[in-house]
Amino acid sequence: MIKYKLICKDCNLSFDSWFASSYEYEKLKQKNFLNCHNCSSKKIEKTLMAPKILNKIKKSNDKKIKFNQINKKIKEYQKFIKENFKYVGDNFAYEARSIHYDKKKKEKGIYGTASNNEIRELKEEGIETEVIPWIENKNN
Numbered sequence: 001m002i003k004y005k006l007i008c009k010d011c012n013l014s015f016d017s018w019f020a021s022s023y024e025y026e027k028l029k030q031k032n033f034l035n036c037h038n039c040s041s042k043k044i045e046k047t048l049m050a051p052k053i054l055n056k057i058k059k060s061n062d063k064k065i066k067f068n069q070i071n072k073k074i075k076e077y078q079k080f081i082k083e084n085f086k087y088v089g090d091n092f093a094y095e096a097r098s099i100h101y102d103k104k105k106k107e108k109g110i111y112g113t114a115s116n117n118e119i120r121e122l123k124e125e126g127i128e129t130e131v132i133p134w135i136e137n138k139n140n
Contacts, residue, residue, distance in 0.1 A: 007010035009043035013139040074135050081132075093118040099128045 002022055007014045013036055019025040025046070028034050046065040085108060088095040092112030099110070114122070114129075122129050 003049075004036070005047045005049045006044050007043050007047045008039060009045060010041035011036060011039045013038040014047065071135060074133055077132060078134065081111050084109045088112040090114075093122060096122055096127050096129065097125070100125070 001018055001020060002025070003016055003018050004025060005014060006017050015037060017034075019028070029044070032042050035042050036044060088110045089112050091111065092114040093110070095110050096114075119129055119131060
C-alpha cells in the first residue's frame with residue numbers, strides 16, 4: 001500500500017488517498033477513475049510528500065532509555081522506603097490493622113506484601129495503603 005497526497009487542479013482541494021501500488025495509481029489516473037471529492041473534477045495530480053521513514057533503531061533506543069529511567073526512579077523509591085519504613089513481609093495486612101486500630105501504637109510506616117484481596121479489605125476498613133511496583137535486585 002502507498003499513500004499519496006493529491007490535489008485537484010480545479011478547486012485546489014488537497015487530500016490523501018491510498019493505492020495498492022504506484023503502478024495502480026498510474027493505471028487509475030490513465031483511465032480517469034480519480035476524481036475530486038469536492039467538485040468531481042478529473043484533474044487530479046500528485047503533490048510532493050515527505051516520505052515517512054521509521055527509524056526502528058532510534059525507537060528501540062528511546063524505549064530502552066525510558067525503561068532505564070523508570071527503573072532508576074522505582075529503585076530510588078525503594079531505597080527511600082527501605083530507609084524510612086519497617087519491613088513486615090507477608091504480615092502487611094495484620095500489621096496495618098494493628099497500627100490502625102491500636103491508637104497507642106506509635107510506629108513508623110510499614111511496607112511488605114499483601115494480596116489484592118487483602119489490600120481491598122484494608123481500604124474498605126479505611127486503612128490507607130498504596131501499591132507500588134517493586135523490582136527485585138538481580139545483581140546478587
